[in-house]
Amino acid sequence: NAGVTQTPKFQVLKTGQSMTLQCAQDMNHNSMYWYRQDPGMGLRLIYYSASEGTTDKGEVPNGYNVSRLNKREFSLRLESAAPSQTSVYFCASIGGAGETQYFGPGTRLLVL
């Protein structure tokens, strides 16, 4: 049981390049989330998916798109990366009746 996994762990992009951050969970959770965390700040919700086939915008969705590929996988895409998107990106999931979100190890993204 790996929990929540994210790839890649670290990425450097040039301004204007695109990339997709991958997230998968093996806990059979319905809801999944993407957050970004800037230095010295809390996590901010980018997008979330309440269940397979649905996605919704969070607090800071501009510049991002998501895909809930199936129940396990939720990807985040940057179509044209900007330096302001330099951050650490965390994926999380929640399941059952509880309120515990389980986080992946994060992807550290640097946009030059």
Add this chain to the structure above:
Amino acid sequence: GQSLEQPSEVTAVEGAIVQINCTYQTSGFYGLSWYQQHDGGAPTFLSYNALDGLEETGRFSSFLSRSDSYGYLLLQELQMKDSASYFCAGNSGSARQLTFGSGTQLTVLP
């Protein structure tokens, strides 16, 4: 919308008790959660309050007062490994979304 305020830094000595406060302004908020994050790591769940009062989990306790829009995390018998960032987060929405505060950096001194 939601906003949560918490102190940026707290320092305490090993074995002591520390309280991290969180005040919030929110709409559609049904609970308050607490997460711990060590440097560079993933946040991990500590505690959740849906109702007013105290929830106790080992050395950690969390309190919520809805009428005061206030909560706190209490850490007892502090250990060096408790040095980390602590975040309060408001729970909302049908998808149980979280809105995080900016975090409190706790430093435990020997």
